[in-house]
Amino acid sequence: MSKGSYPGPGMLPPLVAEEMHYHEHTLYSVAANLPRTLSEPQEPTASTSSPPRRPSPAPDSMTVSSEEEVRMAVPHPNAYYCPRENGWVILLxxxxxxxxxxxxxxxxDHPLPHQDRRRTxxxxxxxxxxxxxxxxxxxHFHRYQNAIDSRKLTPPFLRDLWEASPEKQRRRGGAILPDGFDPKKLKEDELEDSDEEEGRLFDLYICCQCQLYVVASGxxxxxxxxxxxxxxxxxxMANPPPGTLPKQSAHQAVETILLAIENHVFKGKHKPLRxxxxxxxxxxxxxxxxxEIFSLMGFNEESSKNEMHLRPPEIDSNTPHGKINxxxxxxxxxEISSWLYIYRKLNRTHLRGPVDEVLMLHTAEALDGKRNYSVHVNLEGVREMYQTAIGAHVDQIPRNLLSQKxxxxxxxxxxPPGVWQGLGLTYRSYSPELLAFGYLAQCRCDPANTMLYYTYLATIVQLMSTLGEDVPQQLQELLAIENSRNRFTQADLERAVAQLGFGPEGSLxxxxxxxxxxxxVAxxxxxxxxxxxxDTIDGANKLREANEAFRIVAEARGSVALHGMWEYSKSMMTADRAYKLLEIPEDTEDEMxxxxxxxxxxxxPHEVEKMREAIVTIADVRDSERLRQFARTGVDPGYIRxxxxxxxxxxxxxxxxTCYLNSLLQYFYTIKDLREAVRPMFQADAKTLADDKxxxxxxxxxxxxxxxxxxxEIVRSRKFISQLAALFHQLxxxxxxxIxxxxxxxxxxxVTSKDEEEDEVERGGTASSNDTDATLVEDSASPGARYGSPEEGTRSPGGTVLGKRPRKLGRATTASAMDEDTPVREEEGYVMVPSPPVSPRHARKTSEVKDQDGDVSMRTATPHAETKSTALEQPMAPIVPRDDEMMFGRQxxxxxxxxxxxxxxETALLRFDGSGGPESSQDIDKTSVVKRLFYGKLRQRIVASPENASSRSSIHEKEDLFSHLPLNxxxxxxxxxxxxxxxFYDTVxxxxxxxxMEVELVDVPPLLQVQLQRVQFNRETLQPYKNQAYVKFHETIYLDRYLDGGDPQKKMRSKAIQHELTSCRDRWxxxxxGKGGAPYYNTLGSTxxxxSRQEAIELPEADAQLINALRAEQEFVQLEMDSLQKKIVALKTELEALWADDHEVAYELTSVFIHRGNSPSWGHYFFYSRNLPGQPEQWFKYNDSDVTVVDKSEVFADTTGDTANPYLLVFARKGAEVVDTVKRAV
Known part of the structure; x- marks a missing residue:
């Protein structure tokens, strides 16, 4: 055993006692006595009312065994009999x-405990x-299985002669001799075990703290x-003879077997049994x-004269085989006598406790009424003896202190199974002190598995807490101490492994x-x-988690190298330390x-190594090849893509x-059907593009x-789509x-076609050479302004059949709401009125102004003075001439x-030769890729209020196409x-x-575009501004509530809730x-x-009564605002619950257009696109020349207080499969 090795897991005495022999089985020491001679009066070992038997004369050929021979029939001085198993256990x-x-x-796998420590x-x-x-x-015992050779015990325990190895049994012919076997031919040395063969192997339990050890056999x-x-x-017991009770039957049968043995061994009666x-x-x-029982005892069957006999085995001690038998x-x-002794004792003393079915008797039954056979053994239970010897007695370690739960x-x-045993004890022997001792002893003797033992301890304590039990103070303190030592559980290790990227869901x-x-692992x-x-958002926390996970894995593996790396990481250069060392902010450009x-x-200069490490760290954080090369060579390589x-x-x-144009072009490329429709125009010949015949x-x-x-316009559009197809090919x-x-x-x-024509006119050119009389008559608006209303013909783009609305009605009727004025007229029975003046929610016509970074305006509205005139009386204010020309036209x-x-x-894809496409407008609408992808149909309805219903028809309705939905x-x-x-539900x-005004969706498009109208008008300053409010949007939205048809009762209830919700929000x-942007509550407080404080001017009216009234009004305003806020939350919850189960018309978010800037006059555009259909959890950020993968949380982040927020959201109908974000020929 090498120095520094540990004996491994151990166990406390109660568990040792159970491991030595099953705790519900009692072991007995057995003292066998030589049966008394028949001439002597016999005293039964158990009391009986039967009269004594008459003495019989001794047989002529009795073979009398000695006391020593009978005593040696017990296998070993330390052998203890188990009646449940009918076997023996050796304990010393x-x-x-x-x-x-x-x-x-x-x-x-583990060495014995240190002998030097034990000897003391x-x-x-x-x-x-x-x-x-x-x-x-x-x-604290340690178990070593099969450690002790039974032949080396004192006295030794040798295998019984009838338990020879199979090979020796084969050579001998077996322990049961066949007919005609000649024992004289059996050599003595064949009965003895080889010196090289080990005896039975016993387990060794050895205490690591003292000289006590225990040897136990199985x-x-x-x-x-x-x-x-x-x-x-x-x-x-199942088949008792007539007149005999079941237990009497078993009792008599056992006595009969014992009498057969005694007659043969002790009384010399060798007559075969018939x-x-x-x-x-x-x-x-x-x-x-x-x-089978008689066969195991050595009796052989034989038949003679049609009778079956059992011949007793040869028991002559002078022959080797007779000695064995x-x-x-x-x-x-x-063994049978010992069993019978316990059998009688259990039934006569009414012992309590669990009893095996083999031993169980009904105590109401009586034993045989005759004088019972006298057993010649005495048995005594040894449980208390060996428990006391090893320290497991109940007086030494109390039992049953654990709560019932x-x-x-x-x-x-x-x-979990094995928790108590893992700490070396049993739940019956639990006490707080013993549990703490067992845990600490296991950690001391088996430090490599400290995590496992800490898991067991934490599991027990956690379960106590979960069940509502009081956790003992000693265990709480132990757990706190171990936590302070950075102990970790198995669950902590599993989380650490996952944190490092392992597992089927991990990055590795x-x-x-x-x-x-x-x-x-490193x-x-x-x-x-x-x-x-x-990670600039949560990097510090992720770094801490990664280092902690690495520490746990390193300690769990017991790796000195990995632990050394972790120790070094505590002083490792981080991004924060690097920036602080160089004294620069995190957003400093590489060159700086x-x-x-x-x-x-x-x-x-003395910190050169530390600063170089800082540069390397910053390079890694930014993934900057420029900084890496500089750190390696000391020379700035300049800009590196x-x-x-x-x-x-x-x-x-x-x-x-053109940052907003880049976003738009990238968006078009993600739409699969549009991309495929444009593809054929790639490298179209000049003749095809210029054909105007x-x-x-x-x-x-x-x-x-x-x-x-x-x-x-047709020729111009073909040139555009050809250029677009070429760009798509490059992408x-x-x-x-x-690109x-x-x-x-x-x-x-x-630049629109109309803008281009106007430019030519200003330069003295003409734009009519390619027009016909028919086209000139009906060409009343620019394509951009008129495109959104394919059903209206020559109606004014600023007009709508639905009258004045305090917002735009949709792309169909509001593509360019401020372009021009149109007089009131009637068409198809509907009143046509112009769009309303520009309001804080309506600013539409825009121009773009470059900021210092080259970014462009979001949209700039020309304000209109507020007026009390009706929509029929108020003409539109003229558009201010643009002065923001680009190098190729207006913005x-x-x-x-x-x-x-x-x-x-759409214009470029028209077919005029009749060979490849439809020719009627109706057919075009059915097959146009633009109409098919982006356009749906809605129904607009104006319902007069009840008090005004008698003026004219109370309901005015019209269906129209739409390509986007405006969102205020x-x-x-x-x-x-x-x-x-x-x-969808508004007041106009x-x-x-x-x-x-009520709007319903009649038909929904595959791609739904939702435009957030952020450019609004401040009536106080008469200036447009960008509303930066955060509007929460979802990964999936459901349009069932806005669809035509459906449950009318639910829709009616929804409208009522929405009306009340809107009223509450408007009031709040x-x-x-307040007025002029000053909240009423604050204004009242300032007043x-x-x-209360001014004394310069005498104001008789400003007395205490007025001040109290103002305070009361201020409190009333606050109470009303609080009440409204609660009501708004309740109404919103009720409205969402009403539609919670309506998920038929589902749309998935695919694209998010972002404008960054404080003002609509300037800013920067970029674009997020979801990686559909392959990886819907992945998002790309398109920021001009940079395309990066970003976390989904960035797309859905709360932008409150931020100037970068969405202005256009695009959703795809679930299952439509119209978006294919990544199209690369790899």
Whole structure:
């Protein structure tokens, strides 16, 4: 045993006692006596009322055994009989400084306890450190299985001669001699074991703190196996002779067997037993069990004169085989006598406790009324003796201190199996002191498995707490101390392994086991550390978790190398330390980091190594190849574009101020059907693109956006789609990290055909050469402005059949609500009115202004003065001329750019030759990829209020197409359903009166675009502003509540709740914002403070009564706001619960367009896209030339207080499969 090795797990005395022999089975010491001669009067061992038998004369040929021979029939002086098993257990214990001799074959995973420590203490429990304090709470034994050779015991225990090895039995012909066997031919040396053969192997239990050790055998079976004996007794009790009770039958049968043995061994009566005799059949019978018992005792069957006999075995001590048979018969005589002794004792003393079925008798029955056979053995229980010797007696270790709840938990699955045994004790012997002692002893003797023992301890304490039990103070303190020592449980280890990326769900996709080498574990830790350093949001917490997980795994593996790495990590350079060392903020650009590094190096040259480590750390955190090369060479390599994986999407380089165009182009590329529709136009020949040979009749058959198109627009659109197809081809095949769109593509996307014509007119050119009379008559608006209303023909883009609304009604009717004025007229029985003046929620027509970074405006509205005139009387204010020209034309906002692109895509895909496509407008609407993907149908209905219902028809209704749904942005705390509900159910002004506007979805598109209207108008400053309010949106939305049809009662209730909810929010907003942006509560407070403190001016009215009234009003305002807030929450909850089960029309979020900036006059656009269909949990961030994978939490983050927030959300109909985000030819 090498120095520093440990004896391994141990056990406390109560568990040792149970391991030595099953605790419900009692062991007995057996003292066998020579039967008295027949001439002597016999005293029965058990009291009986039967008269004494008459003495019989001694037989002529009696073979009398000696007292020594009978005593030696017990297997060993330390052998104890178990009547339950009909076998023997050898137990011996001793306090000795000399370790017992071990078997030659003994092998163990753990060495024996240190002998030097054991020699110093004879008994660690009996000896005292002080006057009254024992040295130990109890012994701590270690078990070594099959450690002791029974031949080396004192006295030795040898195998019985009839238990020869199979080979020797084969050579001898077996212990049961066949007919005609000549014992004289059997050599004496064949009966003796070889000196090289080991005896029986016994277990060794040795205390690691003192000289006490215990040797215990397993069960040594008796001559008659337990199962055979049990079957014999069962047969006798199941089939008693007439007039005999079941237990009497068994009792008589056992006595009969003993008498047969005694007659043969002690009385010299060697006459064969006649099995078909009347007495034999009555008391024994000759069934299979009886036949086997006599065969095991050496009796042989023989038949003569049609009679069956059992011939007793040869027992002449002068022959080797006779000696064997004699010893075996004496052993079986002792065993059956011992069993009968206990059998009688149990039934006469009414012993309590569990009794095996083999021994169980009904105490109401009486034994045989005749004088019983006298047994010649005395038995005494030894449980208390060996328990006291090893320290397991109840007086030494109390029992049953555990609560009933914990006992039940220990006996069921509530407590994992092996917990108590793992700590070396049993739940019956629990006490807080013993549990703490067992835990500490296990950790001391087997430190490699400390985690396992701490898991057991924590499990027990946790279960006590869970069951409502009071956890003893000693255990609480022990657990606290162990926690302070950084102990961890098995569950902690499993979490640590998962934290490092192992497991089927981990990033490594590798299961963790002992085959994993240390270097692989270290690399996994380094990867987690690197990820944590790259996380700017929760990096510090992730770094701490990664280091803690690494420590746990290192300690669990017992790896010195890994533990050393963890120790080093505590002083390892982190990103925070690196930035602090260089004294720079985290967002410092690489070039400036290098400059500052050189400055710091000049100031503190002695810290060169530490600063170089800081540079390396920052390079790793940023994944900056530039900083890595600088740290390696000391030379700044300049700007280096990071490589990008071939399977990731490509970015788009910005052309001056086209970041919003880049987002739009990337969005189009993610739409599978649109991408496939554009593909055929890649590398189209110039003739095809420039072909404008269309007849007027052909042109009249095609309408796009509700109007006819010109030859010029068709040719222009084909050029656009050809450029778009070329870009899509590059996005699929190009290996460059970012692609630069052509100037021509950007011009065609950003400049409408009408703008282009106006520019030519201003330059003195003409735009009519490609138009016909028919097209000139009906060409009343630009494509971008008119595109959204394919059903309206030449209606004004600013008009709607539904009258004035305090918001836009949809892309169909509001594509360019501020472009031009249109007079009131009637069409198809509906009143047509112009759109309302621009309001804080309506600013639509925009222009873009570059900021200092080259970013562009979100949208800039030209404000209109507030007026009290009705919509019929108020003309639109003129549009301020634009002065923000780009290098190729005027700028437009994102919505106009999208309109223009979609208009050109649909126009370019028109077919005029009749060979490949539809020619009627109806057919075009059915097959157009744009209409099919983006357009749905809605029904708008104006319902007059009850008091105004008599003026004209109370309901005005019309169906129309839509390509997006506008969502009003109001204040923080609303979600997408709140905004949509405001659109589908609103109050409008119609014919100068308040009316209710209801919108329902008749048909929904595969792609649903929801536009968040953030540009609003401040009536106080007469300036537009961007509303930064956070609008919560979801990964999946359900449009069932807005769909035509459905449960009318549910819809009616929903409208009522929504109406009340809107009223509460409007009132709360009024109180919150006050007049001029000053909340009423604060205004009242300021007024009260001023009036209470000012003394410069005498104000008679500002008395205490006025101040109290103002305070009362202030409290009333606060109470009303609190009440409204509670009601808003309740109504919102009720509304969502109403539609909780309606999930038929489900849409999944696919794209999120973001504008970053404080003002609508400038800002930056980028775009998130979900990786569908392959990896729906993965999101890409498209930021011009950079495309990165981001966590989903970034997309759905609460943007309260942030200037980067969504302005367009795109959802795909669940199951439509129209989005294929990543299309790369890898």
């Amino acid at each position: 214990w001793k306090n000795s400084s000399v370790a017992p001799p071990l078997a030659r074959s003994f092998k163990s 203490t004879t008994d660690c429990v009996a000896e005292k450190k002080e006057m009254f304090e024992p040295m130990n709470k109890t012994h 069960l040594i079976p008796g001559i008659i196996p337990r199962d055979t004996w049990a079957q014999f007794l069962e047969d006798k 099995t078909d005799g009347t007495a034999f059949q009555k008391k024994l019978g000759y069934g299979p069990a009886v036949k 004699r010893q075996r018969l004496l052993r079986v005589w002792v 914990m006992v039940q938990a220990s006996e069921t699955d509530m407590l 996709r590798v299961d963790y086991d002992n085959e994993i080498d240390d270097e692989f 690399n996994a830790w380094r990867a987690r550390v690197k990820e944590a350093m790259h 980091v290098i400059t500052v590094f050189n400055m710091r190096l000049e100031e503190r 990071a490589p990008i994986r071939p399977d990731l999407p490509r970015g788009l380089n910005q052309l001056t101020n 269309m007849t007027d009749d052909q042109l009249k058959k095609h309408r796009v956006g509700g109007r006819l198109v010109t030859r010029r 699929e095949h190009d290996n460059n990290p970012a 630069t769109p052509t100037i021509e593509l950007a011009k065609l996307a950003l 437009h906002d994102v919505a106009e750019c999208m309109d223009n692109c979609m208009f050109q895509i 942005v109001t204040e923080d705390g609303t979600d997408i359903y709140d905004g949509l509900s405001g659109y 002004e119609f014919e100068g009166k308040k009316s209710r 907003r009024l109180l919150k914002q 009260i403070s001023f009036l």
